[in-house]
Amino acid sequence: MDALGHPEKAFLCIHVAGTNGKGSVCAMVASVLQEQGIKTGLFTSPHLIRVNERIRIQGESVSDDLLGKGLDQIEAVEKGLTRLPTFFETLTAVAFLAFREAGVQIAVLETGLGGRLDSTNVVEPLVTGITRIDLDHQEFLGETLPEIAFEKAGILKQGRPAVFGAQQEEALEVLTARAAELGVTVWNSPDLVDVSGRKSSLEGQSVRVSSQNQDYGKIQLPFLGVYQLENVATAISMCEATFEELGVELDSDILKSGIENTNWQGRGQVLSTDPPILLDVAHNPGGAQGLRSILQELFGRKAKGILVWSCLSDKDPEAFLHILKPHISELICVELDLPRAIKGEELLRLAENAGLSARLLSISDAKTVLPDLVAASAFGCVAGSIYLAGEWLSSEVPDPGEALQ
Numbered sequence: 113m114d115a116l117g118h119p120e121k122a123f124l125c126i127h128v129a130g131t132n133g134k135g136s137v138c139a140m141v142a143s144v145l146q147e148q149g150i151k152t153g154l155f156t157s158p159h160l161i162r163v164n165e166r167i168r169i170q171g172e173s174v175s176d177d178l179l180g181k182g183l184d185q186i187e188a189v190e191k192g193l194t195r196l197p198t199f200f201e202t203l204t205a206v207a208f209l210a211f212r213e214a215g216v217q218i219a220v221l222e223t224g225l226g227g228r229l230d231s232t233n234v235v236e237p238l239v240t241g242i243t244r245i246d247l248d249h250q251e252f253l254g255e256t257l258p259e260i261a262f263e264k265a266g267i268l269k270q271g272r273p274a275v276f277g278a279q280q281e282e283a284l285e286v287l288t289a290r291a292a293e294l295g296v297t298v299w300n301s302p303d304l305v306d307v308s309g310r311k312s313s314l315e316g317q318s319v320r321v322s323s324q325n326q327d328y329g330k331i332q333l334p335f336l337g338v339y340q341l342e343n344v345a346t347a348i349s350m351c352e353a354t355f356e357e358l359g360v361e362l363d364s365d366i367l368k369s370g371i372e373n374t375n376w377q378g379r380g381q382v383l384s385t386d387p388p389i390l391l392d393v394a395h396n397p398g399g400a401q402g403l404r405s406i407l408q409e410l411f412g413r414k415a416k417g418i419l420v421w422s423c424l425s426d427k428d429p430e431a432f433l434h435i436l437k438p439h440i441s442e443l444i445c446v447e448l449d450l451p452r453a454i455k456g457e458e459l460l461r462l463a464e465n466a467g468l469s470a471r472l473l474s475i476s477d478a479k480t481v482l483p484d485l486v487a488a489s490a491f492g493c494v495a496g497s498i499y500l501a502g503e504w505l506s507s508e509v510p511d512p513g514e515a516l517q
Contacts, residue, residue, distance in 0.1 A: 115192060126220045126221065126240075128243065132399055133343040137243055139375070140374045143371065144370030146170060151170065151217045153207070154171075154219070155167055155219060160501055160506070161506040163179075167210055169211070178214070181210075182210055200224050200231060207219075207221075226263035236272075237272055238272070239353045239357060240272060242275070244280075244342060245264055245283040245287075246397070260283070261282075262286055270294045271294070271296065273297045273353050273356075274299070277301050278301070278302045278342045304324050306323070307320070312338075318333065328364045328367060335380045336380030336382070337405065338409065339401075339402035340379070378391060379393065380406050384492075388486065388490075393501045397432060399495075400495075403436065403493070404438075407436075412490070416489065417490045418482060419493050420493070421495065422445065422500040423459065442469050444485075
């Protein structure tokens with residue numbers, strides 16, 4: 113950042129960490145800020161289809177020209193660095209450069225991994241947020257919830273307000289203790305925001321929302337899943353904390369419109385209603401629990417369907433399949449073309465160990481056969497990796513990210 117003239121200091125930041133839900137929360141907060149008329153940047157990861165999606169300005173993916181300009185600026189200074197930046201560090205820096213170039217007023221930043229040592233943690237945020245913490249990336253963050261919570265708490269900054277989403281007690285204790293050490297004012301969203309009156313179908317879900325500050329009335333959410341209610345509560349608390357810091361009144365219509373217009377693919381996304389086919393980026397046990405709740409609610413507690421599945425080697429495939437097994441009549445395994453992806457034969461072995469009927473297909477073949485298979489089943493679902501979701505949704509477009517790799 114020093115070599116680039118500290119682009120991260122050219123705008124205000126909202127910084128979000130967590131295990132599950134942080135991307136959805138970031139997307140909702142950014143959408144509300146944009147609705148308010150604030151020029152807004154959004155940095156998330158990973159991308160579904162094109163690397164440009166990670167960096168958004170006013171809801172639009174960064175252009176190839178602006179992405180390329182940032183890469184040129186980094187290339188011009190990287191020889192003077194003590195080491196070459198990583199892929200994620202490069203994209204984080206490109207995001208900061210793009211936001212500065214575009215005159216972004218507030219950027220919403222999702223951590224990539226953990227928080228304390230994440231490259232996004234160079235910012236001095238206006239507000240921080242931590243969504244639900246669960247077991248994930250244990251090889252980097254620690255084997256226990258308190259250890260992982262310690263890493264997530266690393267984004268908290270002296271005297272800056274923080275919003276905590278719903279947490280397990282042992283994680284909340286770590287977060288609260290660290291906040292107290294830093295003199296951080298904590299907004300505990302489960303205590304501050306009430307989300308009730310939920311109605312859900314393949315067409316979406318609606319809820320009634322109120323906080324200690326105001327009644328927002330009925331909101332039509334752009335994604336499925338009861339777990340999203342936690343994310344909505346966290347996002348609303350973050351918006352209220354942010355507007356308080358800005359000294360601006362948060363209009364209920366602005367917040368409602370911002371959340372309803374949030375564009376965030378791959379989270380309980382309905383690809384087809386006839387036959388019913390869903391897509392979800394669930395990839396760890398917590399995500400699998402959330403997906404199971406969607407399937408049970410939409411199709412019944414005993415319903416079984418076809419799961420198109422892939423998994424990366426640093427995840428927990430056994431736990432993922434165990435959670436979803438009661439709702440799987442057949443597993444279609446897809447091998448992703450990634451170094452970290454579990455190979456096809458190993459996917460089949462994992463399925464066999466779980467007692468599941470499985471076959472190995474390419475993405476294109478899985479897309480072809482899934483509608484016919486679902487006709488004889490309750491539903492179809494694509495899940496297991498955000499990279500699988502991206503490949504499923506993608507069309508043949510050139511990706512500048514390939515050059516970065």
